[in-house]
Amino acid sequence: MTDQTPSAPARPEARSPRGFQDRRARDLAAERAILTAVAAVYERYGFEALDTGAFEYADALGKFLPDADRPNEGVFALQDDDEQWMALRYDLTAPLARFAAQNWETLPKPFRRYAFGPVWRNEKPGPGRFREFTQCDADTVGSARPEADAEIIAMAVEGLTAAGLPQGSAAIKINNRKLLNGLLSAVGVTDEGQKLGVLRAVDKLDRLGPDGVRLLLGEGRKDESGAFTKGAGLSAKAAEAVLAFTAAGGGHDRAGTLDRIAEVIGGSAEGDAGLAELAAIDAALKSLGVAEGQALFDPSVVRGLEYYTGPVFEAELLLDTKDEKGQPVRFGSIGGGGRYDDLVARFTGQPVPATGFSFGVSRLAAALRAAGRDQAAEVRGPVVVIAFSQDDMAHYFAVAGELRAAGIAAEVYLGSSGMKAQMKYADRRLAPAAVILGGDEIAAGVVTIKDLDLGRELAAGVTDNAQWREERPGQVTVPRAELVATISRIVRGG
Known part of the structure; x- marks a missing residue:
């Protein structure tokens, strides 16, 4: 007697109908x-x-x-x-x-x-x-x-x-x-x-x-x-x-x-x-x-x-x-x-x-x-709040909430990757800045902000990667109360 295992259902092919397009x-x-x-x-x-x-x-x-x-x-x-x-x-x-x-x-x-x-x-x-x-x-x-x-x-x-x-x-x-x-x-x-x-x-x-x-x-x-x-x-x-x-x-x-x-x-x-x-x-x-x-x-x-x-x-x-x-x-x-x-x-x-x-x-x-006159050559992403620990999610969402209340697009990273991958994510989103709020920052009442726009601008002229990592250009640590003002200057170019 032959043992017959039910075959898995056929998977549909992921495809767009002809003549229709996806737009990001x-x-x-x-x-x-x-x-x-x-x-x-x-x-x-x-x-x-x-x-x-x-x-x-x-x-x-x-x-x-x-x-x-x-x-x-x-x-x-x-x-x-x-x-x-x-x-x-x-x-x-x-x-x-x-x-x-x-x-x-x-x-x-x-x-x-x-x-x-x-x-x-x-x-x-x-x-x-x-x-x-x-x-x-x-x-x-x-x-x-x-x-x-x-x-x-x-x-x-x-x-x-x-x-x-x-x-x-x-x-x-x-x-x-x-x-x-x-x-x-x-x-x-x-x-x-x-x-x-x-x-x-x-x-x-x-x-x-x-x-x-x-x-x-x-x-x-x-x-x-x-x-x-x-x-x-x-x-x-x-x-x-x-x-x-x-x-x-x-x-x-x-x-x-x-x-x-x-x-x-x-x-x-x-x-x-x-x-x-x-x-x-x-x-x-x-x-x-x-x-x-x-x-x-x-x-x-x-x-x-x-x-x-x-x-x-x-x-x-x-x-x-x-x-x-x-x-x-x-x-x-x-x-x-x-x-x-x-x-x-x-x-x-x-x-x-x-x-x-x-x-x-x-x-x-x-x-x-x-004609090279695209009014939206690139779409800016939100400020990304780096997530280090599940225990500190309340702090991360509080930061995102403050920024949103000030009219600044922001999101807390909700994936499962580490900091390096999170920074890469922020860069792919064309985020203007990333907010780093680890345990030390929370205890000291400060927040570290990385100006990703400035980082991209400076990266074009990098010749020494070791010096680049050591100097951490575009990164500042400010009192928690100065979060919104600092991010605002970055986002609005001031």
Whole structure:
């Protein structure tokens, strides 16, 4: 008879789901600093904070709802106990449209709100592309005035500066869907599919250049691998008109760009309406003190023009950035937005004008880090109270309590290692100081404090380890009553 011993249960593999990331204090502090700074700007402009839930009913997400029995393409969806499909929010704009439609009668109009929080996308992850990330939005709902767009742009400029980007390191590029619509009408393009093909071709201008886009506007283009992409099918004359339109913004001030565009689009009614809107935005931007280099008109910007109904804007990072290996990397767009007058109408049936701007907080934090302008390059740990004896834990906690009461982060070491390991722990935590309270110190009514910041600074120039250990730089013994004052000087750099 065989003796069968039950096998141990299989252990799960410790792994993160694809497209999701773990973030420690450094990353969280960098994002928190950005959000705090930007929120202060939005509130100065009179925008109200709003937080909607993580889930929305799937049909409220509009264009993200696929024609499928289970709506989980592009979004993470589940069925509630009443058999209605809910999905994690894809962005912060669709929840705003739902909220505005649901509460329109009681809201102050226009309704000005800002929001930030995580959003989720059920898409294939890749380098720098995650399924969960944090967005920060500001929107005005209920105003059709071009000045509402201008204010959003001015606020975006100021917000990005507050987030840590120095002036001149980013620019908001502005276009208007009506301009391109007017141009396409003037050259005889009326088919919506063909218009979308033009948009997709122009969107590749940065990557392929005018020659590559010219092919995509015509019959199509074969890439280096031999794969063929079908073009928009424009005539050669129409393709040249589109390229001339996209080139109208280079090297000109806002008013000069509008003059160039007016020459190209041929005076169509929709194009003229777009020009008038941009002229009004220009006047408002001047009044708001937004310089030409901070916000410029660029007809090559086609950010989601099939979604937006008027002006569109995109924030481009101009800083030189490098990856972790020191190689140059191009971040390009770090945010964008525009006017979307049809979104609330999905719920109400009545057009409600709206405009807004959004940026990815994690992306901006990564861009700042790549440019060497990380606001939270390192996160300081707490003051660490070294624990020598179980019998003296009351003294250790009393020290930690005093420091916390004075607004200084502190912790008592609660592991089981000796002093050397505890000091190494404090150093790994980037603790500013360690408190040494042995039996002799307790009996004498004193406390020994090791200035770890000073120790790290001096250690960079150490040549004699024996002398270093003997002199114990940065270590002082003070009366117990001077504990808080001494630690305060170390923590606050005084």
